[in-house]
Amino acid sequence: MTELSGDAQDFETRQIHAGAVVDAQTNARVTPIYQTAGYVFSDFDDGEERFAGQSSFRAYSRNENPTNAVAGQRIANLEGGVDGIVVSSGQAAIAATLFALAQAGDHILATRSLYEGTREMFRGALRRQGLEVEYVADDASEDEWASRVTARTKAIYTETIPNPLNQVVDLERLARIAHTAGVPLVVDSTVATPYLCRPIEWGADIVIHSTSKWLAGHGSVIGGAVVDGGRFDWEANGERFPHLVTSPRPGVASFAERFGAGAFLAYLRTVTVLEYGPTVPPTSTFLLLHGIETLSLRMDKHIANSLAVAEWLAEQPEVAAVAYPGLPSDPFHERAERYLPRGAGAVVTIDLAGGRDAARRFIDALELVSPMTHIGDVRTLAIHLGSTIHAKLTEEERLDAGITPGLIRLSIGLESSRDIIADLQRGLTAAGR
Ligand SMILES: Cc1ncc(COP(=O)(O)O)c(C=O)c1O
The missing domain is CATH 3.90.1150.10 (Aspartate Aminotransferase, domain 1)
Incomplete structure (x- = not known):
C-alpha cells in the first residue's frame, strides 16, 4: 500500500473543503451553480488561447464548468489521484474511460463479476464499436492472466466490491498483473467509495464512480466521475497508447509531455468528453457536492x-x-x-x-x-x-x-x-x- 500525496488533512476535512474555491465576485462560501453554457472571451487573443488550452479560463461547459471542476477535484483528492472529472452518469464515466484508452480492434480484460449494466455495455455498445472485452476469473493464476494479454489489450477492468455479489477483488494482485502486462488497472469503486477503499493506494491507475450512489447519497441525481491516479507510465508503454505520447498535430507536444502525470485525464477532458459530450448539469453537481460533504x-x-x-x-x-x-x-x-x-x-x-x-x-x-x-x-x-x-x-x-x-x-x-x-x-x- 502506497502513501499518497494530498493527504495533509483528514478525510473528513477534505470531503468538505477539497477543490472548493471562494467565488471571486461574491465571496460566496458554498460552491455556486455556474449554470452557463459558455464564458465571454476578454478579446480575440483570449479566445484563441482558451481554445488552445493555454488559458486557465474556460471556453465551454461541455467539458469545463467551474461547479463541475470543484467536484472533479474533490473526488480526485479523496481518492488520492492527480486529477478528476465529473460526467453525466456512471455509465458515461465507464464508456468515456474506455474510449479514451482504446479504439476499434482493441481488447480489454475484465474480471467476471461486474455490475450488469457494465457487462451489458461491454457486450452491446462497446462490441458494436469494435472493442472486445474478455472476462477472466478474478482468482485465475497470474500466468493465466498474462496469457490473455495481446498487443491490442489496453486495460484491465474491475470493481472494488462487485455489484451485487460483493466478491471483493484482490486489487494489489490485479495491479501487479496489469503493470506486468503494460496496461493500466481501471477500477469502478462505486460501492466502496473513497472512504472505504482507495484503489490508487493499491496500485490502480484509473478510478471510476457512479456518483449517483453513495457519493451523492440522496438518490436525487445521476452522475459519474473519473479519477487519474497519475502513476501509469504512458511513455514507457507508448506503443499501446500512441494518442497519449505522440504529437496530436504539428507544433503541439504530446499529452504526456504537456500534462505529465495528468496526461490521461487531460486527454479524457479535452478530447473524449469534448467530442462525445457526456456533460453533467452543474445543478446536479451542486447536489452531489452537498452529498460528498457528509460521506x-x-x-x-x-x-x-x-x-x-x-x-x-x-x-x-x-x-x-x-x-x-x-x-x-x-x-x-x-x-x-x-x-x-x-x-x-x-x-x-x-x-x-x-x-x-x-x-x-x-x-x-x-x-x-x-x-x-x-x-x-x-x-x-x-x-x-x-x-x-x-x-x-x-x-x-x-x-x-x-x-x-x-x-x-x-x-x-x-x-x-x-x-x-x-x-x-x-x-x-x-x-x-
Ligand atoms: C458499480 C456500478 N457502476 C456503474 C453504475 C452505473 O452508474 P449510473 O447509474 O450512474 O450510470 C452502477 C449503477 O448501478 C453501478 O452499480
Missing part, C-alpha cells in the same frame, strides 16, 4: 446498519445465503479486512430459499423498504435481480453469473436498523408462507 458520516452509519441487518438475515430460516463480506463467515471476509478496514459497503445480497416465488412475496410485502433499482441511497432499497437487472440473460447465463432465482439485492439505508429489520421480517414472513 464519512453516512458511510459509518450505512456500515453499522448493513452489519446489523446482515447478521440478522444470516439467522433467518427463509434465507439460504447472505453475501456480505462484513460477516466473518463470508468467503471474502479476509480480503475485506485487508482492503476495506472501515467496512464492507452497504449492499447486502440474499438468496431466498423459496426461489422466485418467495422473492415475489418478499418484495410485495415490503412497506418501508422501497422496491426499486438503485443503490447508495439514504433509503433502504430492494430488488429481485433475476426479473429486472439480469432479466435479459438466459437462465443459464444468470446462473453462471451467480444470479439464482431467489436473489434479492438490498441497499441498506440510514433508517434505524430496527425498523429496517422489522420490514425485512415482514417480507421474510410472506416469503416463507
